[in-house]
Amino acid sequence: MTATNEPSFRESVDLMFNRAASLMDLPPGLEEKIRVCNATYTVRFGVRLRGDIHTFTGYRSVHSEHMEPVKGGIRFALAVNQDEVEALAALMTYKCALVETPFGGSKGGLCIDPRQYEEHELEQITRRFAYELAKRDLINPSQNVPAPDMGTGEREMAWMADQYARMNTTDINARACVTGKPLNAGGIAGRVEATGRGIQYALREFFRHPEDVQKANLSGRLDGKRIVVQGLGNVGYHAAKFLSEEDGSRIVGIIEWDGALYNPDGIDVESVRQWIVKHGGVSDYPDATHSADGAAVLEAECDILIPAALEGVINLTNADRIKAPLIIEAANGPVTAGADEVLRKKGTVIIPDMYANAGGVTVSYFEWVKNLSHIRFGRMQRRQEEARHELIVSELERLDRYLGDAWSMSPDFKSKYLKGADELELVRSGLDDTMRIAYQSMREVWHNRDDVEDLRTAAYIVAVDRVAKSYRAKGL
Numbered sequence: 001m002t003a004t005n006e007p008s009f010r011e012s013v014d015l016m017f018n019r020a021a022s023l024m025d026l027p028p029g030l031e032e033k034i035r036v037c038n039a040t041y042t043v044r045f046g047v048r049l050r051g052d053i054h055t056f057t058g059y060r061s062v063h064s065e066h067m068e069p070v071k072g073g074i075r076f077a078l079a080v081n082q083d084e085v086e087a088l089a090a091l092m093t094y095k096c097a098l099v100e101t102p103f104g105g106s107k108g109g110l111c112i113d114p115r116q117y118e119e120h121e122l123e124q125i126t127r128r129f130a131y132e133l134a135k136r137d138l139i140n141p142s143q144n145v146p147a148p149d150m151g152t153g154e155r156e157m158a159w160m161a162d163q164y165a166r167m168n169t170t171d172i173n174a175r176a177c178v179t180g181k182p183l184n185a186g187g188i189a190g191r192v193e194a195t196g197r198g199i200q201y202a203l204r205e206f207f208r209h210p211e212d213v214q215k216a217n218l219s220g221r222l223d224g225k226r227i228v229v230q231g232l233g234n235v236g237y238h239a240a241k242f243l244s245e246e247d248g249s250r251i252v253g254i255i256e257w258d259g260a261l262y263n264p265d266g267i268d269v270e271s272v273r274q275w276i277v278k279h280g281g282v283s284d285y286p287d288a289t290h291s292a293d294g295a296a297v298l299e300a301e302c303d304i305l306i307p308a309a310l311e312g313v314i315n316l317t318n319a320d321r322i323k324a325p326l327i328i329e330a331a332n333g334p335v336t337a338g339a340d341e342v343l344r345k346k347g348t349v350i351i352p353d354m355y356a357n358a359g360g361v362t363v364s365y366f367e368w369v370k371n372l373s374h375i376r377f378g379r380m381q382r383r384q385e386e387a388r389h390e391l392i393v394s395e396l397e398r399l400d401r402y403l404g405d406a407w408s409m410s411p412d413f414k415s416k417y418l419k420g421a422d423e424l425e426l427v428r429s430g431l432d433d434t435m436r437i438a439y440q441s442m443r444e445v446w447h448n449r450d451d452v453e454d455l456r457t458a459a460y461i462v463a464v465d466r467v468a469k470s471y472r473a474k475g476l
């Protein structure tokens, strides 16, 4: 739990912003304009369920409209409150600027424990919430485009998109009103895995720079690195799965709401996920040691810590005991401003949320573009590309015959080279490119400025500078 004397989540984000802004040369008025949240709408609505009227409270906060539409997920959780959505909306502004997705920042939330409701009840509640937001243009393809977050996924996005379409029957771009939809309802291949995939690409890029790896007192590559992950939901599951299955990392700890699993030899992520789906939590999972005090495993010996559940989990009560030399913030705001300072002094390298979990919004951007262009990526080029590759392959085959035993094509070259990219490959390629370029823009500031000690401050400087330029271009 966060220490009571720590600032709130929004104050924490503001403190981090201020730290970076103090190193920039912004006119004070513009600095204030960028920091503040433009508007937060609170709605209370009733839904008749099980014979009674139940009242729900929801929020949609718009932090910055320097670019429109504004973008940001909708969270379903009991702890949702105005301070939290405002903090998350601000982070969205900076995140979109850092990874160059052309959006302002927004975020929404509904105070609800989704586990307490049947599917048809959740649909009724979600549709009603979407109705309340859509009628105020807080869901709209050109003004405000939500996406999934904690407690929501494809299913909820499909309900929201359909609700918007019912209310705007002649809007040809209705599908672009939310992202993270299922493929058959206007979604895009690779969106579900996107945030976790982005964590993998971010770590791969980090490990491509030996000086950065050394700053974290680590060496080598991702192969064999011991990882603890908190939260095996959408983001944590995909990140842990890809890192263990494709990069040779070892997942030694998994922390969930009902305790943690630990096994120094590595835990099979897929099998834990299946266990959670069946039993609701990690308790009694057979192939690892279970401890009821999950949060204590954040302090376990490991190389990389991936908090991928909620905010504020690394705070003044435990920061000095965190042993991981490298933390990648898959969740939003998992490290409080106070803990950030403690860890910075200790030399822990933190890959900040604003960059680390930007894979989701990046692929959401691709989905939005796909919806507006009304065509799947790759549909026009794929076969033409394959035909051109065929030409080269047939020439190489001629050479192969001519040279006899002296040279031959590698066995799987032909099939690999001939295959034109499908949507999933294009999405992954676009995401990889985005994560690499954004990391490089952050590290340039980190390495080239003596007054910038950490990646988070560097990320804020890059992002805030872009937002400032955008406001200036508008004459503000």
Ligand code: NAD
Binding pocket: 148, 149, 150, 151, 152, 195, 230, 231, 232, 233, 234, 235, 236, 255, 256, 257, 258, 294, 308, 309, 310, 311, 330, 331, 332, 357, 358, 360, 361
């Ligand atoms: P999710 O609901 O799919 O998963 C959250 C997981 O955390 C669940 O498995 C839940 O059981 C677990 N959890 C809840 N309380 C916990 C506790 N006290 N200790 C340990 N585990 C706990 O949510 P998600 O979409 O994976 O989002 C996780 C984080 O990533 C959030 O901070 C969210 O804002 C951020 N994020 C998500 C996306 C996205 O595309 N989904 C994008 C960017 C950032």
